Amino acid sequence: MINEAALRSRETDQAVAPRPSPEPLLRVENLSIRFDGAPKGVNVVDDVSFSLAKGKTLCIVGESGCGKSVTALSLMGLLPTPPARIVQGAAYFEGKDLFGLTERERADVRGNRTAMIFQEPMTSLNPAFTVGDQIAEGIMRHRKVSKAEAWERALEMLRRVRIPAPEKRLKAYPHEMSGGMRQRVMIAMALANDPQLLIADEPTTALDVTIQAQIISLIRRLQEESGMSMILITHDLGVVAEVADEVAVMYAGRVVESGSVEAIFEDPQHPYTIGLMGSVPSLGRRQGRLATIRGSVPPAELMPKGCRFAPRCPFAEARCATEPPPLVDVTSGHQARCWYAPLEQHRGAVL
Structure with missing residues (x-):
């Protein structure tokens, strides 16, 4: 469940004059990954970019099959090659391109400067x-x-x-x-x-609810003590509201929306993000049935040519099925991959 009080507290803490942004600890640029046997031109991770500042937390959100774990494994150098292949992109960690390192150099970084926690220990x-x-x-x-x-x-x-x-x-x-x-x-x-960077891939999925809360609290405490940066992969928006500084929403291998946790929760700009928000139960009295997103993430052989979310989107039109939308700036630091973004300018079309 989303902790709205936590979000408001975080807004107050961060309401200070902006400062020049230092070089991020991690910067991923235009990452695309393909598996052998996939249809020509279809990438399981497609043109993904994001950055992570020192001491901050980035949450990558999305359903199973959206490419979250594949992205994380590629950063750790743990994808088997073949069948996985990085077809384009770079990942700069502490100024060094991770994909340009030798296997020995990657092994020196992995488990030392970077570390990963997996779903099932x-x-x-x-x-x-x-x-x-x-x-x-x-x-x-x-x-x-x-x-x-x-x-x-x-x-x-x-x-x-x-x-x-x-x-x-x-x-x-x-x-x-x-x-x-x-x-x-x-x-x-x-x-x-x-490590300077911790990647936690749904670290509480196999645990009961009480233990989940304890593990998340433990990770947060250890992060605060050490000052490390963290990428947390999750489908739990309640956890995202509690721990994230930045959020990247992934769908079918693409980042469809990204921005600060406040921007994503207060002003979601992609229909997929809005659907995820609508499916989260609240603490108050239920006003009706929880929202659902019809359908499921398409497999590689059925990937749509245009917007990959179009077959499930209630607002999709002919253009959405044939033309991939660009990632547009909604506000400074807030981006969405939708022909309707920003939604305020197309309110009549989508409502």
Whole structure:
């Protein structure tokens, strides 16, 4: 559920005179990714651009199949090639193009300057090794420390993520832990080398609601303590309202809207974003049925030629089916990929 009070508080905190923007920690430019066997000219990630400032959080939002995880895996150098291929674009992290690094250079960055938390920790943790071994291995890979020092650091990280009886848990195997504990281990492992960028790919999907809130709170606290930047991939708009500084809404491989969290929630400008907002339950008395978006994300072989959202859009016209809309500036820093944007200028056409 969307926390409107949190949004208002964030607006007040940020109501200060603008300052010159420093160079972002991460800048992604015109990224396109294709899988072997896909129809000619159809990219699963298509012309995606965004940036992330130091210490800030970018939330990437969208349904399953929209390209969110593929984008994240490409930044980490974890996409198998083939079948995945980066056909265009660049990603600059701390001034270096990630896609131009050798595999050895990528391995030096991954797990050190950048780190990732995955959806299901049981598939990411090795069942044959103890938790302590797995955390210590990553520490020794990137730091010149002894095994004893690495284990001490691993113990410190388990304490930071508030795992009960951390000395005992160091010697435990993943199957001996609950889902929430395993996810805390993944967070400890990701942050053990003090990364500058954390990518969290729906880190609470496999957990119950109570544990989800605890994990999100934990990640926020650790981010505040370390000052790291974060990309959070999620479909939960309530979480987005709580933690995001910037939001990128993805649909069928394209960014269809982007801007500050305040701009996206207060003035959504793409029909897909509006549909997502309408499907979120509120704390107040329900006035009717929740809105739904008919249909589903199209597979690559059925990707529309024009606007990829056109088959599901209640406002679509003939032009939308044949001509891909450009990403237009609605206001400074707020963009939408729609022929009707800004909606205020086409109110009669869309309402």
